[in-house]
Amino acid sequence: MNRKPMNVMFNLIKLVGPLVPVMSIAVITGVIGFLCAIFIPVLGAYVISGLSYSFTTFVYLILAMGLLRGVFHYIEQLCNHYIAFKILALIRDKVFMKLRELSPAKLEGRKKGELISLITGDIELLEIFYAHTISPVLIASLTVIIMVVFISHYNIILGLLSLIAYVFVGVVLTFVSGKRNGTLGDDLREEASYMNSFFLESLRGIREVLQFNYGQKRLDKLSELTDNVNNMKKKVALNTGFNSGLNGVSILLSSTIFFGVSVYLYKNGQVSLEGVIVPTVAMFSSFGPVIALSRLGVSLSSTIASGKRVLDLLDEEPITEDIYDKESVQFEGVKLDDVSFSYDDEMILDSIELEIEKGKIFGISGKSGSGKSTLLKLLMRFWDVNDGKIAISDRDIRDINTSDLRNIEGYMTQNTYLFNDTILNNVKIAKLDASNDEVIESCKKASIHDFIMTLPKGYETNVGELGESLSGGQMQRISLARAFLHSGDIILLDEPTSNIDSLNEASILKSIYENRGSTVVLVSHRISTMKICDHIFKLESGRMS
Template sequence: MTALMKRIFIASGKYKGRIAVAFVFSFLKGILKNAPIGLAFFVLSAFYHGTETPEMSLRIGITLVVILLIQMLFHNISDRLQSAAGFLLFADKRMELGAHLRKMPMGYFTEGNIGKISSVLSTDMVFIEENGMSVLADMMSYIFSQGILLAFVFYFDIWLGLAGLAVLFLILLVARGLKKEALEDSVIRQEQLENLTEAVLDFTEGIGIIKTYNLLGEKSQALADSFRETCRTSLEFEENHTPWQRGLNLVYGFGVVVVTALSVFLYFQGKLDVPYLVGIMLFVFDLFGPLKALYGQSARLTVMDSCMDRIEAVFAEQELLDIGREDIPEHSDAPEVQFEHVSFAYGEKDVLRDITFDLEKNRMLALVGPSGGGKSTIASLLARFWDVKSGRILVRGKDVRNVPLSQLMDHISMVFQRVYLFQDTIYNNISMGRPGASREEVMEAARKARCYDFIMALPEGFDTVVGEGGASLSGGEQQRISIARCILKDAPIVILDEATASVDADNESYIQQAISELCKGKTLLVIAHRLNTIRHADKILVIAGGEIEEEGTHEDLMEKGGIYRKFVTARENSRGWSRVTDRPFIPLL
């Protein structure tokens, strides 16, 4: 338990001072809590020896009232200091976690860790925040009180003190087994809560697909099974904990019997006076009370220990290093983007092998090929969502690993098919592209993105709050707002995963116009899905199996008659790459 206190104290950072002061007041509260026992012994001794007086009784009564009031004051101060520190500490911890997650490679979020992050935020941190500091205050009070009571017993008689100390060690021995059992079960309990969180997220995020394919019963059953497993795990935690707690209660009772019997024996042996015997009888049933109360908190303490393990594990995850100090030059003779013998792997699985290409300024490079070939990975590596396994990626001649991440992202805008809008006003969703932009600049970006008119038709215009993820808007409207965000950002490099691939025909024309505005005077890296996009690229890379199979212009590749031509022919026949049109998708410069 002291180890847990030390962990929380170390984690408390700048709030250590508050907690240390709170410990002092807990210590003083522990002394005052046991002061009435000393006063009672003093009164009994006075009665026994016939030295009591009305004045003495009045003074003792006043002293008891003062002690009670001071004890209440110290309790209030201790709770205020520690409880406030707990909420302040974990407010800071959440911000630290947000900053930590911001620096994590994207692979961390795609490896099943969303449930873990949600569980740490909504379960582990909340549990310690609400229980941790109050439990710490109680622990300190119990430990101090137990020490004071044991000192009283030694004052009465050394043999009684030694007997109390022996019982204390027996309690600690049983409590050690309780702690080990409870800690193992608390790990299982918290992991199951994480599984439940993940199951709930999976169900709610996939509810549309679940209903579409009539899987409601099956998926609901899976969620219900997760709830039942959580219930079973929690009950098992309590069932495994109960025998140890029962054993501790028996040891407490045994300790009381031993001290009482020894006191009576010492009295008949003439080694203990009546006032001392009565004094012991006054508090013998409370002698091990603080320790009993302390280990009554063992379930919460072990869960807190497990929560601390899980929180620390997330913070221990390796961040993407951001130690670059080189600046991307405003002008450079080097290509805008260069991949030099780039290889990359997700864990042990190779995804890209020896990728090399140049992309000149104000030119367009299209990536085509089968799903899973590595196209999106190339785009993600350029944005440094991950670091390469080997090779280099350069922007204007600078290795992206040697450039501050914030500066790199200032040079890149990204538009993907799947759009995410925050639960905030439309204005704020657009302005995050460039937070310092004026309101007129935000509105101009909306006009260029062809979303100004439908925004102004909303009840609150630009101050309309959209649902989380943009749920209150259509897919095409969400897409145009995300493009407005990129237009406002005005980054020189645009990564484009064709935004019209999954929108209706009415929105497609508007989105094409919006993207045309976005791409004017920009360097484009396009993950291409449609033939009319590919035809106008300056260079096309055919990515398959993590390698560049072919490269060249549309005409060059069609003449070669290789994989690209077969791919295009198959797509044209199935009308999968394009609702074939002669209208250019992106007008170039």
């Protein structure tokens, strides 16, 4: 989606709405805090210019302003970061809800490292916008107005000069630094995202890397990616240093010009000695708020790019919308009526006709890529059909509540994902309120119970990240146990015995056959697996026979 930077900022600012009172406190305390800091040297300028008040009073005023500066700055930062972290928590919640809404159709094929960078890096970078951009801009604007009015009451020319200097440092230099930085911040993020994906992929494939002596090549590539990221970071650091130096030179030059003009006005009798010293000191000491703005130039482009990616994700439309508030349906069978489906321009299923009767076991066989797994995903409504209709109990599944559909259907995929948790909790995700006895019964049906009981901690054994402590067959049987525990009206099994030996296959098939309370759709390459099916269909070139 092509978003302009101002549009991105406007949409990000809208999220502050409920926190405007806190933002107001941050701005007010920020302005007062800066004024306290500015007027410490201004008080000294008054003394130098001949203003008579006691030394004790002068010391008390300096101490009071120093103390108030610290207190108000603390309150300002507290409010800003409260706003930032509150909104970031809200954005994270929105992002996770959106990812759930988009999955699995919109997330298949996306780089996991890219998603991780968005969830972590991009959202974290927005902290700069909420804590160090919005209120600093308002604080700088109000402080500049106050200081221009203060200086102008000595001489309007000096007031205009100070305004030009503030605008040049706070606006022009911010724009210049942003232009100089260009897309470097965005490019750095993209390169870091690719490096993260590559590193994550290397970790997951570490056994294959070691087995085929592929380590040195992966290491060389990782070193190359690391060097690219480091070089980009050096460029960002150089730009930051250049911008900081440019700020310093600009402030020194503008203050020198300001002093020269004030001296000229003094010689011409247009201002007093106080009108030279106090405004000069006031302007020189009041660049703090606008310097904070000029420093945003380097990071702001990256922040806007991150905001754009987050907003683009939040605005992305799911392939299938969740359905709510429809009348519940009782499962009486499934019918596919002239169903066709394609991924982009590639036809996967063409004019499929199939009736799945309640309580029967249906087998679907076919070559890899023939559309067997896609057919199960369509039954789950992960995608919607392009043509035709899938109906449960004569009702189009597009008119069935998504939660009801998930309860009716149990689904075991080819690729089992296990969380870094106990075996018990990994099985229970299929039914969170299941008792331990129910979990054990499901594991017995999946022929995994005996193995679990050989483990020192039994069902409380942690499977490790991605189930790394288990074999492929053991992971598959845990996935099958989930399907049994879910106990839907129809169970969709995608290659349930592909990684399982013949003895365990026979036991699992016996459990499936005896579980006649549920309708079963069984996808498999194995002829032996198909023997328990009441009906067997073959998919070939997208057509059913």
